Amino acid sequence: MHTNEHTAQIEKFIIPIGPQHPALKEPGHFEFTVDGEIVTHASVRLGYAHRGIEKGVESRNWTQNLYLLERVCGICSHVHATAYCLGVEKLAGVEAPPRAQAIRELVAELERIHSHYLWLGVTAHEAGFDTLFMYTWRDRETVMDILEAISGNRVHYSANILGGVKFDLGEKEAQTIRQGLSFLEERTHHYLEVVSQDALFLQRTRGIGVMTLAQAETIGVIGPTARASGLARDVRLDDPYAAYDRFPVPIILDDRGDLSARVVVRLKELLASIETIRHILDDLPPGELTVRVPRKIKPGEAISRVEAPRGELFYFIKSNGSEMPERIHIRTPTLCNMASVLTLAVGHHLADMPMLLAGIDPCFSCNDRGIVVQYGGDDHDHWTWERLRQFGIDHYKQLESGVF
Amino acid sequence: MITLPPIPLTSTEENPLNVTVSALELLPTVTRLHEQRWGYLVAITGIDEGAAANQITIxxxxxxxxxxxxxxLTIPRDNPIVPSLCSIIPAASFYERELREMFGVTITxxxxxxxxxxxxxxxxDIYPLRKDFQPEGVGA
Structure with missing residues (x-):
């Protein structure tokens, strides 16, 4: 006979979360199988922000792809462009000048600061600590202003070009950066104190989502998530690129492996980044900003690895000798770290899931090709890609002709 | 049992070091790397060599x-089958799912x-990263 008790025994209770995820401002779908409040199984479904970029690069030339690939991510845009440029330069047999490489590293570390600050705010918000969230995002504006002051852009700084960088740093910019860094350094020390002492925050982070060193190795995590479990993996040190051999960063490790460790590691990395940027400013190599890169790239394969704020970013680039790449494969750090959420979820309370997920600093990188502009009220006007492109061309033509 | 040629794992003269394996040699090779705790699996890349070559390189x-x-590893494009690494490296699951859906490779x-x-x-039956898949509007 079919009874409810019988059904309850054989059926699993699954809680779907997402794609509009409560813990993130980006889409992802999770299914948590629960026994009461305890999670017994977890699975993930990605792809809601999938835009076919790996396919798209095969029908664009090497220069166009720089702009496309920088838009893989709206947070760590610079590391994508850097990984791509370093790979293409390797294939073309050229090397960007030392000054350009140092500026690449400097922008990458500024980007890490803004990314880690953004993450700290999100994590504080998930922990129900909205005051911390508001303060960190206010302070993050400092580094956003620095990035805008040196590059003209807040998000896609577009620092890289094939063979070098676009802008130079003068004494005025260096002064702006130093001032901002002093403020951020002071704030970071304060936040380190807050996250290590606030009783409520510690309740949400200490001993939660513990990942041992052995587990970290098996799951294959990278970046701060790995380093918080004592796994010493950092491409900046393992395989120095750009100017990291000249301006090395110290590795930040923690052996506790819980959420609290992941917070502390990232905060200490902020201090390390600030120190590294100061070294670069003190000792910026003189010289050119670019070298010439041919329009057609020699046939061959290149692998380029850089340390994104979330961990190792991997680019595989294959050229067939033409103006367009044969194949580019990108492995972003979130894909590696996502597996840790699924593994660590088991045995935890359902309420810990948003924190556990935020703990790896996931990045689903969404960016659509259309844009909706709202002119007050409900007057929506849909902009096509063509119209947006034309708008940009007209805007800069007007700028050139001195109309503004 | 397949005997493997010794892999010069300490040599850094050539970086990256390219080692061609067959589908049969893949698992023993990965097992050996894993046992020696040599590095970690960073990524799996699929490359479609086109219908004429009838090959997919992984x-x-x-x-x-x-x-x-x-x-x-090079496998025939019209019958692409490779064994899964997940029994040795569980983290390979995401990469294999990506390879499977983008290139139509069967992973046992x-x-x-x-x-x-x-x-x-x-x-x-449509695999987006195969060369013959052309999405609408591309190249226009």
């Missing part, structure tokens, strides 16, 4: 510090064959 990228090792014994990136209603 690269298993391993990294140990600055040293990179590519295990290269892989624990999860759900779509990872593609929508659930995506046609089962």
């Amino acid at each position: 690269l298993y990228h391993f990294a140990h510090g600055a040293t990179l090792l590519n295990l290269r 014994n892989t624990p999860n064959t759900d779509y990872l990136f593609l929508p659930d209603n995506w046609p089962t």
Whole structure:
């Protein structure tokens, strides 16, 4: 006979979360199988922000792809462009000048600061600590202003070009950066104190989502998530690129492996980044900003690895000798770290899931090709890609002709 | 039992080091790397060599510090089958799901064959990263 008790025994209770995820401002779908409040199984479904970029690069030339690939991510845009440029330069047999490489590293570390600050705010918000969230995002504006002051852009700084960088740093910019860094350094020390002492925050982070060193190795995590479990993996040190051999960063490790460790590691990395940027400013190599890169790239394969704020970013680039790449494969750090959420979820309370997920600093990188502009009220006007492109061309033509 | 030629894992003269393996040699090679705790699996890349060549190349990228090792595996495009690494490296699951849905490679014994990136209603015989797939509007 079919009874409810019988059904309850054989059926699993699954809680779907997402794609509009409560813990993130980006889409992802999770299914948590629960026994009461305890999670017994977890699975993930990605792809809601999938835009076919790996396919798209095969029908664009090497220069166009720089702009496309920088838009893989709206947070760590610079590391994508850097990984791509370093790979293409390797294939073309050229090397960007030392000054350009140092500026690449400097922008990458500024980007890490803004990314880690953004993450700290999100994590504080998930922990129900909205005051911390508001303060960190206010302070993050400092580094956003620095990035805008040196590059003209807040998000896609577009620092890289094939063979070098676009802008130079003068004494005025260096002064702006130093001032901002002093403020951020002071704030970071304060936040380190807050996250290590606030009783409520510690309740949400200490001993939660513990990942041992052995587990970290098996799951294959990278970046701060790995380093918080004592796994010493950092491409900046393992395989120095750009100017990291000249301006090395110290590795930040923690052996506790819980959420609290992941917070502390990232905060200490902020201090390390600030120190590294100061070294670069003190000792910026003189010289050119670019070298010439041919329009057609020699046939061959290149692998380029850089340390994104979330961990190792991997680019595989294959050229067939033409103006367009044969194949580019990108492995972003979130894909590696996502597996840790699924593994660590088991045995935890359902309420810990948003924190556990935020703990790896996931990045689903969404960016659509259309844009909706709202002119007050409900007057929506849909902009096509063509119209947006034309708008940009007209805007800069007007700028050139001195109309503004 | 397949006997493997010794792999010069300490040599960094050539970086990345490319080692061509057959589908049969793949698992023993990965097992040996894993047993020796040599590096970690960084990524799996699929390359469609086109219908004329009738080949798909799969690269298993391993990294140990600055040293990179590519295990290269070439399989027929009209019958692409490779064994799963998941019994040795569980973390390979995501990469294998991606390879499977983007290139139509059958991966034997892989624990999860759900779509990872593609929508659930995506046609089962269309593989976006194969060269003959041309999305609308590209190149216009």
